[in-house]
Amino acid sequence: MGLVVQKYGGSSVADAEGIKRVAKRIVDAKKAGHQVVVVVSAMGDTTDELIDLAEQVSPIPAGREFDMLLTAGERISMALLAMAIKNLGHKAQSFTGSQAGVITDSVHNKARIIDVTPGRIRTALDEGNIAIVAGFQGVSQDKKDITTLGRGGSDTTAVALAAALDAEVCEIYTDVDGVFTADPRVVKKARKIDWINFEDMLELASSGSKVLLHRCVEYARRYNIPIHVRSSFSGLQGTWVSNEPQGDQKVEQAIISGVAHDTSEAKITVVGVPDKPGEAAVIFRLIADAEINIDMVVQNVSAASTGLTDISFTLPKAEGHKATEALEKAKAAIGFESLRYDDQIAKISLVGAGMKTNPGVTAAFFEALSDAGVNIELISTSEIRISVVTRADDVNEAVCAVHTAFGLDSDSDEAVVYGGTGR
Amino acid sequence: MGLVVQKYGGSSVADAEGIKRVAKRIVDAKKAGHQVVVVVSAMGDTTDELIDLAEQVSPIPAGREFDMLLTAGERISMALLAMAIKNLGHKAQSFTGSQAGVITDSVHNKARIIDVTPGRIRTALDEGNIAIVAGFQGVSQDKKDITTLGRGGSDTTAVALAAALDAEVCEIYTDVDGVFTADPRVVKKARKIDWINFEDMLELASSGSKVLLHRCVEYARRYNIPIHVRSSFSGLQGTWVSNEPQGDQKVEQAIISGVAHDTSEAKITVVGVPDKPGEAAVIFRLIADAEINIDMVVQNVSAASTGLTDISFTLPKAEGHKATEALEKAKAAIGFESLRYDDQIAKISLVGAGMKTNPGVTAAFFEALSDAGVNIELISTSEIRISVVTRADDVNEAVCAVHTAFGLDSDSDEAVVYGGTGR
Numbered sequence: 038m039g040l041v042v043q044k045y046g047g048s049s050v051a052d053a054e055g056i057k058r059v060a061k062r063i064v065d066a067k068k069a070g071h072q073v074v075v076v077v078s079a080m081g082d083t084t085d086e087l088i089d090l091a092e093q094v095s096p097i098p099a100g101r102e103f104d105m106l107l108t109a110g111e112r113i114s115m116a117l118l119a120m121a122i123k124n125l126g127h128k129a130q131s132f133t134g135s136q137a138g139v140i141t142d143s144v145h146n147k148a149r150i151i152d153v154t155p156g157r158i159r160t161a162l163d164e165g166n167i168a169i170v171a172g173f174q175g176v177s178q179d180k181k182d183i184t185t186l187g188r189g190g191s192d193t194t195a196v197a198l199a200a201a202l203d204a205e206v207c208e209i210y211t212d213v214d215g216v217f218t219a220d221p222r223v224v225k226k227a228r229k230i231d232w233i234n235f236e237d238m239l240e241l242a243s244s245g246s247k248v249l250l251h252r253c254v255e256y257a258r259r260y261n262i263p264i265h266v267r268s269s270f271s272g273l274q275g276t277w278v279s280n281e282p283q284g285d286q287k288v289e290q291a292i293i294s295g296v297a298h299d300t301s302e303a304k305i306t307v308v309g310v311p312d313k314p315g316e317a318a319v320i321f322r323l324i325a326d327a328e329i330n331i332d333m334v335v336q337n338v339s340a341a342s343t344g345l346t347d348i349s350f351t352l353p354k355a356e357g358h359k360a361t362e363a364l365e366k367a368k369a370a371i372g373f374e375s376l377r378y379d380d381q382i383a384k385i386s387l388v389g390a391g392m393k394t395n396p397g398v399t400a401a402f403f404e405a406l407s408d409a410g411v412n413i414e415l416i417s418t419s420e421i422r423i424s425v426v427t428r429a430d431d432v433n434e435a436v437c438a439v440h441t442a443f444g445l446d447s448d449s450d451e452a453v454v455y456g457g458t459g460r
Numbered sequence: 461m462g463l464v465v466q467k468y469g470g471s472s473v474a475d476a477e478g479i480k481r482v483a484k485r486i487v488d489a490k491k492a493g494h495q496v497v498v499v500v501s502a503m504g505d506t507t508d509e510l511i512d513l514a515e516q517v518s519p520i521p522a523g524r525e526f527d528m529l530l531t532a533g534e535r536i537s538m539a540l541l542a543m544a545i546k547n548l549g550h551k552a553q554s555f556t557g558s559q560a561g562v563i564t565d566s567v568h569n570k571a572r573i574i575d576v577t578p579g580r581i582r583t584a585l586d587e588g589n590i591a592i593v594a595g596f597q598g599v600s601q602d603k604k605d606i607t608t609l610g611r612g613g614s615d616t617t618a619v620a621l622a623a624a625l626d627a628e629v630c631e632i633y634t635d636v637d638g639v640f641t642a643d644p645r646v647v648k649k650a651r652k653i654d655w656i657n658f659e660d661m662l663e664l665a666s667s668g669s670k671v672l673l674h675r676c677v678e679y680a681r682r683y684n685i686p687i688h689v690r691s692s693f694s695g696l697q698g699t700w701v702s703n704e705p706q707g708d709q710k711v712e713q714a715i716i717s718g719v720a721h722d723t724s725e726a727k728i729t730v731v732g733v734p735d736k737p738g739e740a741a742v743i744f745r746l747i748a749d750a751e752i753n754i755d756m757v758v759q760n761v762s763a764a765s766t767g768l769t770d771i772s773f774t775l776p777k778a779e780g781h782k783a784t785e786a787l788e789k790a791k792a793a794i795g796f797e798s799l800r801y802d803d804q805i806a807k808i809s810l811v812g813a814g815m816k817t818n819p820g821v822t823a824a825f826f827e828a829l830s831d832a833g834v835n836i837e838l839i840s841t842s843e844i845r846i847s848v849v850t851r852a853d854d855v856n857e858a859v860c861a862v863h864t865a866f867g868l869d870s871d872s873d874e875a876v877v878y879g880g881t882g883r
Binding site for chain 2: 090091093099101106109110120129157
């Protein structure tokens with residue numbers, strides 16, 4: 038029996054009852070003979086309440102102080118969890134990100150982990166303790182200031198600790214049963230995936246699946262740490278994410294892992310761009326300088342008669358204003374005709390390593406959408422993913438149609454509660 | 461203009477409005493040319509809410525984890541305060557007790573400060589920052605664990621930092637105007653004291669005055685740090701506590717500084733103790749071994765006929781059960797007849813360095829009580845204090861009578877709001 042890292046999200050420790058339930062689950066793992074390291078998020082709405090307070094005090098929360106503020110949330114949940122475990126007769130100690138050796142860069146509010154030096158965790162484990170570690174937080178290498186890791190940070194903390202401690206598995210406990218073949222709120226017949234490889238999981242995460250975030254999966258892949266996503270409310274097996282299926286996970290690898298969708302993006306089309314070398318580079322340098330992350334990029338073939346082309350790209354809706362402003366300012370310099378901004382779009386993605394060797398997938402995907410009467414506006418593909426942009430209104434119908442077309446529908450009609458985790 | 465340490469209690473930063481008001485006051489001190497270090501407590505009821513949560517999770521909160529939990533409170537208030545100051549256009553950085561170099565022993569929940577190494581505070585000040593420090597907390601020297609200083613801990617943090625930074629003054633901001641000649645809730649004509657020396661303040665603090673706690677005053681006396689207790693709600697001068705009156709504080713030192721009272725104690729009388737050497741020692745060794753702090757001790761002259769004596773002592777009501785239990789167990793060994801436990805008592809103390817050279821003080825004190833019809837049960841004196849124990853029901857009448865008799869009554873009838881601070 039080796040070392041296990043378990044991560045519990047805010048919804049699993051939302052109140053005293055939740056904390057006691059989680060404590061019991063942790064103790065069960067300890068009793069089963071594991072060394073147990075637990076990463077915990079802030080309780081329920083704590084983080085939102087702290088953000089509210091900050092907004093009442095100052096309209097521009099400062100980076101360093103904002104991190105100091107938010108990290109109070111995990112401090113509360115981890116101390117309570119350690120107390121609850123002690124109350125069950127087991128030894129437990131809680132550790133801040135800094136005490137756990139989570140070393141980051143100095144970019145407040147979205148720091149990156151540089152190194153993990155879990156000396157105190159090792160000692161605590163060797164002394165028979167269950168170690169409880171604050172998720173989402175670290176300490177900056179140069180200034181020794183408290184930092185936070187941004188969205189999904191607690192999952193990343195868990196995977197990073199699992200890597201540094203050479204854990205057998207990193208268990209991510211959440212309020213859903215695992216990763217599904219589609220969002221069960223949209224597709225009633227979505228199935229829980231028993232095992233999925235890192236590559237497919239990465240594509241699902243970057244295509245709108247919210248159970249695991251991209252950076253956490255990326256970290257796990259780099260250090261080859263198996264992730265087990267499962268519910269803290271049920272005792273069921275969840276979804277294993279790893280390089281190879283292990284033990285009884287010998288599942289037949291399907292062609293398609295799942296269908297993801299994302300309605301958080303908008304589309305900008307730069308109309309009438311002179312079709313000459315370097316124009317696209319100018320546009321995307323401008324966007325990059327404004328620190329805007331773009332997703333899909335599509336350039337149509339230019340009409341020979343005009344020598345002009347259109348360039349479309351998608352980006353988070355929240356960045357829409359900043360991007361159009363930057364482009365409008367450079368309109369004369371770039372020489373385009375006009376901008377079109379559209380935030381009523383959805384992105385639908387089909388993900389699966391199997392599509393590399395199955396030439397019919399793209400055609401079947403488009404046929405399914407066509408049969409459902411869904412119009413395709415943009416197309417973008419990778420080796421193991423096809424994404425299209427459609428009208429936002431069409432998204433549910435489109436996802437269901439594709440899910441059925443690729444044989445992903447489950448036989449049962451069980452309703453599944455499916456919610457995102459905060460961080 | 462030198463360095464000023466300001467401490468704000470939980471009631472001063474109870475909500476966003478309070479934090480903004482305090483931020484403005486801090487900025488005023490900075491604008492006046494001071495280097496400013498601020499020590500802040502947790503917001504309003506935060507600590508009580510955290511304690512409630514802990515009790516829901518475990519009936520026996522563990523020391524180390526309880527400290528981890530409670531210290532989240534100051535983390536929130538200090539970060540918000542730093543944000544509010546930045547919003548006023550000034551530089552501010554917040555520091556945990558650990559970051560501020562507050563080194564303590566390892567006694568969780570009531571740690572003692574061993575050393576203060578405020579290197580990061582110095583650097584922050586030199587860079588033009590206002591430094592905000594979490595009160596009430598430190599880090600243990602040996603294990604590097606988070607500790608808390610117990611009741612009144614934030615005041616102690618402030619004085620300790622003032623000493624380590626060689627501050628001009630330690631300003632303790634609270635929700636009252638200063639130290640009064642008596643509790644204004646009891647004595648309507650109580651006067652604010654403009655200046656008081658450390659010794660008298662120490663006696664007042666240990667006799668029931670709640671504005672400053674004994675350990676904080678003791679620390680200030682040891683390092684000769686003037687304390688200025690004042691209201692965070694008004695701009696008024698409060699009470700200066702120091703060795704010598706400074707500048708315009710040339711007040712005529714009165715014989716009596718004030719009248720304190722305390723209804724938090726109970727009285728135990730050990731009846732029929734054999735009057736032979738060593739008996740008292742056995743009793744109080746027993747009490748000390750049970751880690752009970754006792755206050756007044758009185759032994760009556762033994763009746764010659766029986767060779768037995770009675771020994772009475774006072775102690776915090778909360779320790780009453782533990783003490784009687786320990787004594788009952790040793791009844792046969794000590795050979796006393798019975799125990800009497802009485803928690804309906806009050807202690808009334810008259811404090812003033814002037815009484816050393818004024819022989820009539822004791823007589824006048826007893827006369828005042830006698831005129832008010834108040835019966836005296838125990839008497840105990842020091843060089844600058846006389847304390848008596850009376851019935852709890854008599855306390856208000858007794859305090860008012862003594863206050864009037866010693867000419868302490870103010871001419872004005874202003875009502876003063878007088879409340880304790882949490883820590």
